[in-house]
Amino acid sequence: xxxxxxxxxxxxxxxxxxxxxxxxxxxxxxxxxxxxxxxxxxxxxxxxxxxxxxxxxxxxxxxxxxxxxxxxxxxxxxxxxxxxxxxxxxxxxxxxxxxxxxxxx
Amino acid sequence: xxxxxxxxxxxxxxxxxxxxxxxxxxxxxxxxxxxxxxxxxxxxxxxxxxxxxxxxxxxxxxxxxxxxxxxxxxxxxxxxxxxxxxxxxxxxxxxxxxxxxxxxxxxxxxxxxxxxxxxxxxxxxxxxxxxxxxxxxxxxxxxxxxxxxxxxxxxxxxxxxxxxxxxxxxxxxxxxxxxxxxxxxxxxxxxxxxxxxxxxxxxxxxxxxxxxxxxxxxxxxxxxxxxxxxxxxxxxxxxxxxxxxxxxxxxxxxxxxxxxxxxxxxxxxxxxxxxxxxxxxxxxxxxxxxxxxxxxxxxxxxxxxxxxxxxxxxxxxxxxxxxxxxxxxxxxxxxxxxx
Numbered sequence: 001x002x003x004x005x006x007x008x009x010x011x012x013x014x015x016x017x018x019x020x021x022x023x024x025x026x027x028x029x030x031x032x033x034x035x036x037x038x039x040x041x042x043x044x045x046x047x048x049x050x051x052x053x054x055x056x057x058x059x060x061x062x063x064x065x066x067x068x069x070x071x072x073x074x075x076x077x078x079x080x081x082x083x084x085x086x087x088x089x090x091x092x093x094x095x096x097x098x099x100x101x102x103x104x105x
Numbered sequence: 106x107x108x109x110x111x112x113x114x115x116x117x118x119x120x121x122x123x124x125x126x127x128x129x130x131x132x133x134x135x136x137x138x139x140x141x142x143x144x145x146x147x148x149x150x151x152x153x154x155x156x157x158x159x160x161x162x163x164x165x166x167x168x169x170x171x172x173x174x175x176x177x178x179x180x181x182x183x184x185x186x187x188x189x190x191x192x193x194x195x196x197x198x199x200x201x202x203x204x205x206x207x208x209x210x211x212x213x214x215x216x217x218x219x220x221x222x223x224x225x226x227x228x229x230x231x232x233x234x235x236x237x238x239x240x241x242x243x244x245x246x247x248x249x250x251x252x253x254x255x256x257x258x259x260x261x262x263x264x265x266x267x268x269x270x271x272x273x274x275x276x277x278x279x280x281x282x283x284x285x286x287x288x289x290x291x292x293x294x295x296x297x298x299x300x301x302x303x304x305x306x307x308x309x310x311x312x313x314x315x316x317x318x319x320x321x322x323x324x325x326x327x328x329x330x331x332x333x334x335x336x337x338x339x340x341x342x343x344x345x346x347x348x349x350x351x352x353x354x355x356x357x358x359x360x361x362x363x364x365x366x367x368x369x370x371x372x373x374x375x376x377x378x379x380x381x382x383x384x385x386x387x388x389x390x391x392x393x394x395x396x397x398x399x400x401x402x403x404x405x406x407x408x409x410x411x412x413x414x415x416x417x418x419x420x421x422x423x424x425x426x427x428x429x430x431x432x433x434x435x436x437x438x439x440x441x442x443x444x
Contacts, residue, residue, distance in 0.1 A: 021321070057321060065144045073139055087145060091267040096328055099269035 022054035032063055039063075047081045112180040115162035123176065127169065134163040266313040269328040270297070274339075277301045277331055278367055278393060285327075295327065300393030302343055305329040336365065344400045345391035350409045351375060366390040366402050373404060381408040 029036040039055075042048050047066065048059040055063075062084060069080040116123050119133050137159045139145070146152035165182075166172045174182040270283055280299035286292035295309060306328055313323030331339065338346050349364060359377030363370040364387070371390060384405045391400035416424070 057323060061323070069142070069144055072142055073135075083145065087147065088267075091147060092269075092326070092328055095267040095269040096330060099271045099328075099330060 022051070022056055023060060024054060025050075028055050028060060028063065031060065032067065034063075034067070042077065045077060045081075047077055113158070113162070115166050115175065118158050118162040119166070127167070130163070130166055134159065134167070138163075266323065266325045267328070268325060269330060271330045271332055272297070272301065273332050274334040274337055277329065285325075287325075297327075297329065298395075300395060301329045301331075302339060302392070303329065303331045337367075339392060340403070342400070343392045343394065344403050346403045346405065348405045348407055349373075350407045351379075353408055353410060356380070356406070356408045364402075364404060367392075375406065379406050379408075381406060 023031070025036050025039040028034075029039050032039075039048075042063070043050055048055055048062060050059070062081070065084055066075075066077060066080040069075045069083060070077065075083065116125070119130065119137065121130060121133050125133070138156065141152045141156040141159060143149075143153045143156055165175055171182070176182075178184075266287065268285060268287065270285075272281060277297070278299060280297055280301075282294050282296045284292050285295050293312065295307075297307065301307075306326060309325040309327060311322045312325035315322050336347050340346050345367070347364075349362065351360060351362075355375060356379050357377065359379075360375045362373050362375060364373040365371075366387065368390065371387060373385065373387065375385070382405065384403050387402040387404065389399040390402035393399060411420070
């Protein structure tokens with residue numbers, strides 16, 4: 001999960017502008033229907049990157065995806081997180097190809 | 106897919122023969138699940154639908170008991186069991202009385218009831234395998250069994266939305282406002298700040314897809330690329346570079362040139378005795394940095410030797426005079442060199 005160089009608000013503010021919400025491990029566990037222990041296990045594995053024991057929206061979406069990849073395809077946690085990283089990289093590359101007018105499909 | 110009145114041929118969905126073994130079925134299912142998994146095919150609605158179909162088919166066929174019934178009764182296999190239909194080959198009978206099933210909204214209801222996901226029958230969602238990639242779970246309260254509402258089972262949050270722009274050097278240098286339109290969304294304007302470099306990642310808050318868990322809009326990530334420029338280029342340290350060609354006499358005697366920079370022409374003094382490949386640095390005339398600073402413009406000198414037929418008579422005699430009177434011999438030590 002690469003950190004962006006620049007963070008911007010859209011030039012025309014359109015939607016909600018609430019700042020990034022943070023979730024405690026307990027809230028995350030509750031929302032994801034999983035155990036707090038499991039959330040805590042994700043941290044040393046670098047599967048999510050909490051800021052002071054708080055997770056953001058992106059982390060939550062990532063956890064949901066990892067849970068599903070594990071359930072549906074039998075991936076382990078590290079494998080699922082690698083898959084997601086690669087998917088992100090692919091969609092980045094696809095976006096760049098599109099910007100150059102290359103058909104990606 | 107092969108269908109009559111919503112009838113799905115599960116074998117065709119999985120692409121296996123009716124005689125396929127449970128093992129083959131499992132193998133094929135796993136292969137297809139990997140291929141069409143919605144998390145691996147973001148933004149691809151057909152893959153998602155396909156994934157649902159595969160799961161529905163596999164859920165039925167993977168259970169030997171259900172598979173036998175499905176083989177025997179075809180699309181009515183579920184009902185055959187529910188109504189205690191006699192064992193026997195009615196499956197392929199097209200005249201099988203459909204009126205008995207009027208209490209079901211459709212075949213899907215059989216499935217849903219079978220899987221105990223939606224107890225009520227009636228008008229229901231169309232797939233046994235509920236998996237949404239849409240922004241929000243549609244009508245969560247009315248459609249979902251409360252016990253079946255974990256994120257994990259329901260809808261797929263999309264990875265971050267990605268987009269990219271190719272900017273000219275001029276646009277990137279001074280900053281530019283671009284309109285971005287994602288498929289199916291209203292276009293919006295993005296102001297790209299001055300000094301973007303190739304591969305810059307910009308996070309635009311609140312312009313991505315809606316996060317289904319928190320119901321807030323995610324972020325959009327923008328990658329910047331730069332079009333190559335005929336004269337200027339950017340190096341890894343964000344210095345602006347360019348190449349200036351000079352004649353041999355300018356190299357020997359030194360010279361003064363007007364060199365283009367982002368701020369217009371600037372006088373560049375070329376010191377006497379410069380060599381090809383040497384670089385001159387114009388401080389603060391390079392790229393803009395995020396801090397509001399400027400990097401340097403690096404001018405690489407290339408000495409261009411005139412070809413014989415480009416020389417005038419005077420030039421030629423001048424060069425011949427130089428040769429006759431040369432005191433410096435840069436290749437004096439050549440003969441002493443050994444491997």
